[in-house]
Amino acid sequence: MNWDETTGPDTEERLVGSAADGEDQAVEAALRPKDLEEFIGQERVREQLDLVLRAARARGATADHVLLSGAPGLGKTTLSMIIAAEMGAPIRITSGPAIQHAGDLAAILSSLQEGEVLFLDEIHRMSRPAEEMLYMAMEDFRVDVIVGKGPGATAIPLELPPFTLVGATTRAGLLPPPLRDRFGFTGHMDFYEPAELERVIHRSARLLDVEIDIEGAAEIAGRSRGTPRIANRLLRRVRDYAQVKADGHITREVAGTALAVYEVDARGLDRLDRAVLQALLKLFGGGPVGLSTLAVAVGEERETVEEVAEPFLVREGLLARTPRGRVATPAAWAHLGLVPPRHGEANNGQAGLFRS
């Protein structure tokens, strides 16, 4: 697995990675729901946002600033586009890392039209000076543009048209409180339930003109790690398999066999996830074992194990991070079909024998 110092472990090649890859970007535009009605799941956020937008429309005002928090691929970009569509407003899309200097932000803000939605993805990764400029822009629709340098520098105030900022972040807790407080509405997006992902898959299958039955969609949904982006990606890979190896129709069997070929198991674990679990169970008797030792055992970087594999394993209740090290849960033994060593049994590397 590649490692990029600026962005962390490269997970793009993973079929179950939640970041968008090139193919996702090309297809996602066609699969995005266009209004709140079409947006599946996230009932509470949807209902609250519906009220915020209806009220703003009734007042003839620009909608309040909105903060969306949640893991990648849960629909934050989609929802920002829906906000713009529901308000009949244009949208400008940018991201925190793209704004290196306050001047970059000033250029964007000063070119916004009245009522426009500005979507700022990864807002927690914006530079500090830009962030401070954003405070004033959000509150007073005004920025101070600094002209010149040193003692002779002067701040020229610039009025902005009212706009709606939609900020997206993986964790709202990462935002400085002064920024967080300037959002009128914060929506937290949760992972999706399998039944909701089934609806996402049926909808995407319809749009992609793919035949799929109820059990086929359920099989893909169960392996999609609660994430619509992954559900759509798995659907496309299963469609390929169905076209080449079956009659194009996706059944439970076709989906199961296809995803076995791609090494995505029944719970959505891929090869890396299973390698980590297998090392933990078979080599270390279920732990506790230190992260670095575990990483060496699977031949990966420590950061890859910690940031790529572990979050999902922890979320699934298969692995626990404890002060003494990583520990497998009973569910991990069951998932890999292994028997945990009995209490007091020596951990001599023989633990974790396969059940016959």
Ligand SMILES: Nc1ncnc2c1ncn2[C@@H]1O[C@H](COP(=O)(O)OP(=O)(O)OP(=O)(O)O)[C@@H](O)[C@H]1O
């Ligand atoms: N509620 C939903 N209903 C149907 N499809 C959805 C839903 N949420 C997301 N999707 C689909 O999942 C894909 C990813 O969504 P989106 O790009 O909005 O995620 P994101 O949270 O903005 O991800 P990132 O943080 O990586 O930018 C899109 O193709 C979209 O169509």
